[in-house]
Amino acid sequence: MNGEWLICGRDGRLSVYQLSGDFVLCRAERVPGGPWDAPRRIGGDQRVRPVLAIGQGIDSYGHLISWGPDTGLVHSTHFRPLLAPLDWHPIAHPDGKGDESFEPAVAVDHQGRAHVFVRNAAGGLNMRAQALKGGWGPWRDLKGADLQGAPAAAAGKDGRIEVYVAARGAVLYGRQPQPATVFELEETVEARAVPGTLKALATSEENTTLFFVDEDGRLCAWRPGSKPVELLDAAGTGRIAAVRCELDGQDCTLLAQRSATGGVSFAAFPSEQEWAGASWTRSGAELPPDVEVSLALDSDGRVVAAAQSPSTGALFLARRKDEPGLALTPWQAV
Template identity: 70%
Template sequence: MNGEWLIRGRDGRLSVYQLSGEAVQCRAERVPGGPWDAPRRIGGDQHLHPVLAVGQGSDAYGHLVSWRPTVPGESGLVHSTHFRPLLAPLDWEPIGHPNGKGDRTGDPAVAVDDEGRAHVFVRNGGGGLSMRAQSAKGGWEPWRDLKGRDIQGPPAAVAGRGGRVEVYAAVPGGLVHWRQQEPEGSLAVEEAVEIVARPGTLRAVATSEEHTTLFFVDEDGRLCAWRPGAKPVALLAAAGPGPVAAVRCELDGRDCTVLAQRSAAGRVAFAAYPSEEEPTGARWSESGPELPADAEVSLALDSDGRVVAAALSPSTGQLLLTVRTDEPGLALAPWRAM
């Protein structure tokens, strides 16, 4: 799954999205901080490929994007909007293929601007990056080729200052950053940097009112942070091989960024540091039980602004949650099975 799949809705309830065979399921708290409902299938009986991108706008609506098979040997992207955790998401809406038709070209990413419009990004058949955005008048604008070449792994999309959409992608020997110059404007390459990033490890977060930060694992196994306009900074050794989850929050009165990753030992590793102050350093602290090798981790803030972490294994379907306690630092409550 691409993006934080644990999100908080407008009513304060947390919800999660999970892949289940040829479907996507969602679960939600019945009340904020209370018990969770049973998994529900999204979009009826449509069959999907096992891929999901999740994005959320300032209106707290969730936007989901996946691939579905169309005719033999071909696939198309589909989109759904989830307005409230306890409501059913909208049915899957076809949004087409970046090359008109063909099979899957890469895993998608989605970001939502301040007008609530989803922007879907995916590698196209030529190896570049394509985007399709919802129209202000309803429906979808045409596909746009953002150029680039040899995109590796899924891109990382995020809404930054003023809701301007940004997207990062790994290419051989480097990273590329596209950004809207103006809200609702077109995206253009803003900057590129030479560094080897492991595909599938990119996660972008708005870490201040002015900047977004891309977190990724480099070829030496270091978790790095990059803000365009500066050089990437190695923060600490990656805890494990998979993607990192990240959330901006307040810890003990300070603006901080919390990171989480499944460690090589199988547990969830957490680190926190003052937002955009990478020279201060960070260190991992492991928590919870040993998880299956396919387990993924996601972070969000609950209705009280506390950090919540979720761990989910597609093979077992088990959902585990923990929440920050009132103790100083990043103290976490015991993990609970939902």
């Protein structure tokens, strides 16, 4: 899954999304901080491919993108955790037809419009966005060549959407010059990013930061206009999760990744101050070895971490304790 699959809805309830065979499942808290309901299928009996991209807007609505069985990409909106998400709605194939294995990304601007990015058959990047008055605009070819892995997208300054994508020996970056305008790929930096490890996060009012693992096993940070910075060794394998949060009164970025030695590892540092250094703290060696991790802030602004096992569907949660530092409660099965 591409994006943070643990989100906090506008009513304060947490919800998670899970892949289960040909379906996407959703689970939600019954009340903020309370027990969870049983998994529910998104879209009823409509089947999808085992791939999912998730994005969330400032309105807290969740936007889900997957591949339909024969209709290209499909989209669903989830307004509140205890409401059922909308049925899957086809948004077509970027090439008209063809390969459906390319993993998409989705980000939501400050007008609540989803922007979907996916590689095309020529190895470039395509984008389609929701229109201001309903429906969807056309697919647009953003160019690029020899792109690899899934893109990473986020809403940056003024809600402008920014996107990063790996190519052979480089990372490409694009953004909207102004909100709700035509998209442009505008910068390339030399980097050997491992496909499938990219995570984009708005780390200040002005900047987004891309986090990725390079081929030497180093977790790197990059902001356009500069050079990538090696932050620390990767904790293990799997996607990086990231959230901007306040720790002891300081604006921080928290990273998480599945640890090579079991469980999940966390690292925090002052936002956009990679030079301050960071180190991993491992948590939960008792977790299944294939867990994926996601991070969010709950309705009280506390960090919440979720870990789920794709092979078993098991879900675990840990919350930040009411004490200084980044102390988390033990993992609890949901």
